[in-house]
Amino acid sequence: MEGTFTIDSKSKENLFFSCKNDKLIISEKSDFFDIIKTEKNSYYIICKNSKKIVGVDKNQGNDVLLYSNLIDKQKNYIIWELLNIKENIYYFKSKYNDKYLISNKKNISLKKLDMNFLSDKPICNYEFRVLKFFEEKRNINSYQLKMVEDEPIDLFMKYIDLRDKNLKRDGIKQIYKDFDNEELRYSLRSIFEYIPWIRKIFIVMPNEKVRFLKSYEEIKDKIVYIKDKDFLGYDSANICAFTFNLYKMEKFGISKNFIYMEDDCFIGKPLKKSDFFYYDDIKKKVYPYIINTLFSEMDKTKILKKQKKMFKLKNSIKPHSFFGFIFSLINTDKYFIEKYNIPIISPKFTHCAIAFNLDDLREIYKEIQDYEYINETLFSKTRHVLTLNQQEFVNLYQLNIKHRKVHSINNSYIRMEKAKKNRLNIELFVLNTGGNHKPTKKEYTKLTNVMKQRFPNPTNFEIT
Secondary structure (H helix, E strand, C coil): CEEEEEEEEECCCCCEEECCEEEEECCCCCCCCEEEECCCCCEEEECCCCCCEEEEEEECCEEEEECCCCCCCCCEEEEEEEEEECCCEEEECCCCCCEEEEEECEECCHHHCCCCCCCEEEEECCCCCEEECCCCCCCHHHHHHHHCCCEEEEEEEEEECCCCCCCCCCCCCCCCCCCCCHHHHHHHHHHHHHHHCCCCEEEECCCCCCCCCCCCHHHHCCCEEEEEHHHHHCCCCCHHHHHHHHHHHHHCCCEEEEEEEEEEEEECCCCCHHHHHECCCCCCCEECCCCEEEEECHHHHHHHHHHHHHHHHHHHHCCHHHHHHHHHCCCCCCHHHHHCCCEEEEECCCCCCEEEEEEHHHHHHHHHCCCCCCHHHHHHCCCCCCCCCHHHHHHHHHHHHCCEECCCEEEEEEEEEHCHHHHCCCCEEEEECCCCCCCCCCHHHHHHHHHHHHCCCCCCCEEC
16 A cells, blocks of 8 residues: 655745655655745645645654644644654654554554545545554553552442332432343453452442342452442432542542443453553652543544534434434533643543542542533433533543543453454453444343353352
8 A cells, every 4th residue: 555645845845755665755746735944954834725734854754743733823733743664553753742653554544633634635545544542661660560559449330230129219210121131240250350459349329239249248348339329419320420420439438549340341351550550750649541542633623513513403312322422422522622722632432441540530520610511411310412421521631631641451342242252352341232222132141141151250259
């Protein structure tokens, strides 16, 4: 695969860029771009039609600085610099927050970054589809690792057993279902098997107990039950209210740094504390990594356009549907990009285990108070289409405002009807219905069998 784009210089120099045999070649030719020399040995190129710009360091030959915004006399934000191309792997570095990107030729795309140098036709024809974001860890020393390993880490889970005939929640219409594939059972097995260093597991739920676990006296050293009403102060079926109020877990004794998982999230391989957390030498504190692999530049115009379009349809969108979920992500992106008004890199939403810090969550709770639909987000007893999505906001805030480190852990969202044991041999994964698919009892039974095969060993806390 080869790609080219060309530059038309108003000066005497005409440059032609060619991506060939894994090399970026600069030679003399012209056509689509205007080039302006603004700094020593650096050329800043402007696409005539779209006004997108890049900068090229001619001395280095393959250092291409990618800019995202329209031309602005006061500030031109440099987003990614191509550092190297080696063995089909492309290395990029952010110019404003010292983060890194890697990708290979098969799955990276400039189009996804909205930094394809377009006029009426694509000029760079390289097919790049997914960007991987990583944080170099080779400089982590033994002291930093020790500080992380010495940190107590708990785990939070939100759960509800809809088969419980005694389940009652004030002001919420009760829904019961006869079939339950007991995802929580196998999720807990995955935790005890692959991250046994978890100190305690806090399960927040409206039920009195988890039906397949032993008596509370037998499990209390490792598993703690918390009632929904005790946590929020009222009964709620709105997951956004729970997640944005997670800082309140401090009063129940949860650790300062902890891991959040839902009952359809699983750990598939051994992981260490240092896969989720790192030690900051300057602030002398342990902080959570942003656990993610896919990132892209956020396009404000597109986000506002999408949100406006979906807002018109809000009365026809069901909160618990796939479109309801997408709407909450877009609401969050719109609010964030308007609130902070900076160039924003957006982590792709991942529905897996997440590392959290109580102080961060308390700060984020304050940050969202000016959201127009804060009541729907925090105080509605049922989920609403205009809510913010907590995980999306946390990732955006940690990456763009706090400049926290990123650690890429392999993770996968697997639709339950496609679940197979041999697909579940990865670090983190989710087994979910996906989209608006309504699973059949046969599919539920198949998924239960797959989970039983993948995690066959009962924990010491299960009723046998």
